[in-house]
Amino acid sequence: MNVVTNNKWIGQRTIRPDGMDKVTGRAQFAADTNMPGMIWGKVLRSPHAHARIKSINTAKAEALPGVKAVVTARDIVDFTIEKGAVMLGIQDMRWMCRNVMAREKALFPGHPVAAVAATSEAIAAEACKLIEVDYEVLPFVIEIEDAIKPDAPILHEFNKFEGKPSNIAGRLEHKKGDIAEGFKKADIVIERTFTTRPVHQGYIEPHACLISVTPDGKTTIWSSSQGQFMVRAMTSLLTGIPQSDIRAIPAEIGGGFGGKTIVYLEPLATILAKKSGRPVKMVMTREEVMRATGPTSGSKSTVKIGATRDGKIVAAHGTFYLQAGALPGSPIRGAAGCSFTPYDIPNLLSEGYDVCSNRSKVAAYRAPGAPIGAYAVECVLDEVAEALKMDPLDFRLKNAAREGVKAAHGPTFPRIGYIETLEAARQSDHYKAPLGKLPGKLQGRGVASGFWFNAGGESSAQVNITEDGNVVVTTGHPDIGGSRAGIANICAELLGIDYRRVSVIIGDTQTIGFSNLTGGSRVLFASSIVVTQSTEQIIKTLRERAAKIWEIDPEAVKWEDGAAHPVSPNAGQFPPLTLKDLAEKAPAMGGPIGAGVQLNTQGADGGFGTHICDVEVDVDLGIARVIRYTAVQDVGRAIHPGYVEGQLQGGVAQGIGWALNEEYIYTKEGKVDNPGFLDYRMPVCSDLPMIDCIMVEVPNPKHPQGVKGVGEVPLVPVMAAVANAIYNALGKRFYSLPMSPPKVLEVIDTPAPRQAAE
């Protein structure tokens, strides 16, 4: 482990800048903004899972007193299928324009078909009921197995797979060696099939926005998202208003987890505001959030792993089918690309299939696709280790990827920290502790590992020294995981001043340069590079100013502890000039002090984690509870350890929910039957033990502070760790999620025929 100890602020649990506002209820979330003259927008949503829209008549709605504007797909820029893909990041605008408003067909219950703005929410809702939509109801399909059948109802006739109209919208594969040859060398081969249900990101803040469009077209958007620049770009593309006329102001965000990397309401509210001439506010209900945003994919995965008797994996084959929902774009890249990556496997084929079906379009969810793939792979690894009579951590250690190994998805690994996570897990108190025994309860322990790519990309920063000698840093990324606190630590460290003198704020689209989405665990990695370079420029300026005052060479001035000093007594004998001194003298010495840097940052390294989970199963009620959990992760360098632990704990909490209770349940009509937090069961505090974190620090050599992304890895291993622990407790394996009480009890009570090893 490489723990840096000589820093003053990097690595400190400094007080978070948003903490006071959040605990006192002052933080301004998207729904907290109001404007004089504001009116309310509401969306009319399809009641059908699949229906052709023959006509829409809005006349009655428009005639209702209080109604100021109505929009339908006709008002939104059409990205036609024929013209081909128009990409914004990973999003194809052909799908986005059809997702924000149904065009030819309504593709899931909850799909927007029109929107109304009126002087009150109640009038807007009433007006929605007056809109007449003539639907031709079509047969629908939701589950993957049904959607890939030859005679399945087809969502998009234009989409062809192997020459025929199909719901399979895409396939990708990663390949290494020759699996047929590899499996021949195996002494033991285990192949299993797993399914997972769709799960929602579960952010507490529903989507919301307030939008004003002035008569000259100047548009201001207040909304909560994971990227104000994404909001601006998508709104621009879908409304035709140029980006220079759209100012997107990010609100404090009440959770996103990937689900706020696309827009739903902003284009509609913009057009409603433009048509009505009034500011328009839209706030989704929880039910709308559950029916029409996210969730991530349900999945069906088959994983086959072959190993030799001495514990070397010689071949592996994974096939991952993921639900895209109504429009193409499921995270098959994460499933196929991440699942086997912790291991050095000579012969590998990892395939992903993107499957459309009549449910809401998938949105990113923390390491999109990777937890789904890892669940299948890490459960099969557990079975292989058991068959080989090896400790599951030792088995992973024996096959662990390390520096120089080529990953099937492309890169050859630099120095990585996966092995360190396995060793730290093996040496942890948790792994050494015996399991307890209670009457009527069975305890078990499981482990699992996971990988996520992480990312770099575009970031901009402006660092300014205030006239009174303090610091304001502006970046362009919504802070969803502690980036403001991390940036303050880094900037204070570089300048040698107290972190409380550094204010970090998030600029809007017209005040800071382009900064890509908060996603891919990229933000602290990328923004600390531009902030570091900006701060270094400032330090250079400060040294030059001091040199000018002292009339010595700038090279003879060093910056230390928040002040300029002569490098040595030889350079001259001068009392230090502090940041405050130099700020005061700035007007006479060349003007304001500040610097901005914009970059497409490179050099992000992937992240690895290994988790240990203990469960206790009530064998009469089928309830499995996690009673102890340790997340070990290579975090590069923990700039703010409290926030890093928060990321690890948050990811684990979400994974435990996914493993044990969370799932989308559909009615016979294809509607979500549990669109609220009562029946969509995310864990509450009392469901979880304290989640212990072991932060392994293998710094990223390509980053000035050694930063690696940490926000997504912690969700990747969780479902497998829980599943393996439940197996260890019960001696029975589960091949589908969630492992909810009725399902667990059924497995306990019926001796299930076990899938046998070859």
Added chain:
Amino acid sequence: MTELRYLAPNSLDEAIKAFVAAGSAGRILAGGTDLLVQMRAGVVKPGLIVDIKKISEMTTIEETADGGFRVGAAVSGMALHDHPRFGKVWPGVLEAVNLIGSKQVQGRASAGGNLCNGSPAGDSVPAMVAAGAIVTIQGPDGRRELPVEQVPAGPGRTNLKPGEIVVSFALPPRPKGSSDAYLRMIPRTEMDIAVVGLGVSLTLKDGVCTAARVGLGAVAPTVLLVESAARALIGSKLDDAALNAAAAACSAACRPIDDKRGTIAYRTKVAGVLLKRTTAIAAKRAEGN
């Protein structure tokens, strides 16, 4: 748009008068933890809300001369919790009421609201049924009394007549060696709705069960009084044979549905498991009384 009026009268008579006058547009408000949620969701759209929390009879807990209790229908869970004696005599009823929601919900939610909301999964109802609570009801035609198990009529429906308000719950005096308990099965640990809820009240004399009542929730359109389970317990020393028979009786009484909250098979089995566990807790408590 319909208008919403709010009234908070000081007397029951006034409340009933206004409630009757409003007809089907009227709604009683106790803690509001069901009603306000339903209004927000657009499920109910009342024209008049009659808040009963200013009526003292409905918000007081009284220990009667014979050692019984009279609990106002609008008494909050927290107020019941803070009563110095109630929880000692009726620990099962108290734990059932206190299971409702969270701390914040407890400051508002009432047993009256829980009963009148008509959910078969309401937590306090099986415990009240096991306790043999008698409900006092007042309406335009005066007062009447009903055993608590006769109030629910089906999911979301009660046997209250138009204009009637539940005033209070009367709990009988307790013979020596008596106690009660309530358990529910939920997938989470709190903030959840019972998949099965079960209340047991019993009296032990020299280790023999001399009286018992069993209330079972969330397994049928209404909360059930399971007399067959009680019969299996009465006269026994709560030995395995008696417990198995009572558990089987509870499973047999179930008329559940398969839904998003649990399967028929699961609920049926769990009813029996809970009978055994709840009886064990009640018996342990009774031994100390």
